[in-house]
Amino acid sequence: MQTIATLQKGEKGIIQEFDIARVPLKLIEMGCLPGNTVELVQYAPFHDPLYININDCYVAIRKETAIHISIKKITQ
């Protein structure tokens, strides 16, 4: 399954439906909603945490959250 955690640096994806129980409301409020674009800007060592750009909103989240947000990769 493709999730935010499987993105490589610079790659983008479209957020799909996800189990909202596993994603903090704060992240949802920052724009982590189905249909929005997400880009992996940078990752820390061990691929965790992940520095992402959702809809021009830049946030860092942990891998444990990222694996619950499925995406569809955009191929350029």
Added chain:
Amino acid sequence: MSVNILKVALIGNPNTGKTSVFNHLTGLNQQVGNYPGITVEKKAGFCKLSQHQKAKIIDLPGTYSLNASSLDESVVIELLMNKTDEDYPDVAIVVTDVENLKRNLLLFTQIKDLEIPSILVINMSDRMKYKGISIDIPALEKELHTKIALVSSRTKNGIENIKTLLLDYKNLPSNPCLDTSKIDSEYFENLRKVFPNQSLYKLWLVISQDVNFGKVEKNTIKDATSFTTKSSSEIKKLQHKETIARYKFINDTLKKSYIVDKSKATDLRSKFDRVLTHKVFGYVIFFAILLLIFQAIFDWSSVPMDFIDTSFAHLGDWVRHTLPAGNFTDLLVDGVIAGLGGIAIFIPQIVFLFLFISVLEESGYMSRVVFLMDRIMRRFGLSGKSVVPLISGTACAIPAIMATRNIESWKERLITILVTPFTTCSARLPVYAILIALVIPNQRVLGIFNAQGLTLMFLYLLGFGAAILSAYILNKILKIKSKSYFVVEMPNYKLPMFKNVFINVLEKTKSFVFEAGKIILAISIVLWFLASYGPGEKFNNAEEIVKNEVVNQQITDSELDNKIASYKLEHSYIGIVGKTIEPVIKPLGYDWKIGIALVTSFAAREVFVSTLATIYSVGSAGDEEETIKDKMRQEVYPSGRKVFNFASGISLLLFYAFAMQCMGTLAVVKRETNSWKWPLIQLFGMTGVAYIIALIAFQFLK
């Protein structure tokens, strides 16, 4: 003519320049809560709008939404939900960042739905040109039912406009942006039937979160919470739906009035991030910055510190020679001036530390540190956000513990609170400095390193090491289930604004000096009394007793005076206390005078030096201008062995490194954890460890 005071709440997402707007509106006319923290305390300031109209502006902690996920954020909702609160606003100013308008408007629509008259401030308008942004203000005002002030807190543009809008607050529309009930018509219809006269959005907010509300609202809330026909997962689903509805409204609104021409945008962020968050250079730069901070605190600040030190010594000397000799002069010199000098000497270090922290916060770099350090810190049960408290802890544990409030996971936050007092705070520094100067030889090791400097560095590393190790142990022991999530905004890089940094450093230094100062001053005076008076014959007849003892010895007058003075001290109230605890601390290598300093240190560590200063100056009759260091060096046991020798010095250093000796910290831990359990665990746990380690060290070295 009376002056009307309009109550204004300043609300906004973090990193929108809310504090800059606050600083521009109120200048230095601010009142901040007790202790420094990162905009966590409720800050209030006044702003003159016209001849007859003033505004009291409350700077609320930054929050992303009214659905609070941390203690900081709950402050905002608690105030806005409680109409009976004395600070309940007549008007809300919602500050947004022009570059992040879409996300920032989420909070704005929530505030509007509470039906509070609101002004929308769109800040950082100076960035529009670089980012190719253009906004149709009248259209946006119409869509959002509000008045807008386009502001640049950097150039001060538009600040006057906010004041004009505030004056005209009666004409602000207070109708909501959205109809929340649409997300589940049936459920909200039921709510309306049960609570006919209540705002539906308010009820929904009450139901959807567990925030501690004010008294009057509580009754309604009890009923409302009993109304929950929804499980918490269903409520979250509704919140999700609500968020989608809000973004839909915002997107539709912005589509017409907010245009970004990406071809004109310049991108500094990615250039900086490529280096600053790099998996090698990122850490190298972070550690270089840490080194720079320590260099400033320990090296650069030594010049002003020496100056303050000698100034107070001269002042004391001058007062002693100017005023007539007597009890009052003694109290002034040995109690008050010595005590004040003990506080003032910290100022340079505190200023440097807060200066660095506020520049790093303002520039947006601190979030990158959180990002880089999170994974490493998590291994020890901490969070990336624990880095800021641990660094702040090198100045003072009190603001550091308050800075943990934005850690969402309770377990990570608790562990951070518990271990932060291990980091070497600036109050330990004067104790370390004086002991190191006494017992560590001032010579070079391996040709380049100074032995005294190395010892100091070792003590700092020991503090961090103790913090990390105890976090690791606590993480294994504590069985606390708490939802751990971590969402950190990575703000744009910004050049720190001088005014913000200046006000921040000033406020924090001021409150540190005053809060710590009160304690130190009070203790110095009490101590002076306890050392200058005593019960019974032995104290009152000290002169005769000593004279009789030395009647057959060859002794000069000044030697005799010294003997009398120290005999008096031994039998004063404080001397009795010191003598009583001597058996407990003797195995650590301390005499009863050090014992007194240990006891008073439990109020605050830095009192150690001023206590010894008081004791030794009371305990000597002379008025010779000696530094405290010289006096300590001259202290000997009857056997001739120095009181401050290598073994007892190391033992003391280790005791101060580990022991929990700070009432201020204990009080703030009690407040932040809402229980006496955790501060007591810190007090006995840390002090117990300190005792054992100091004991082992002394017994090995003596």
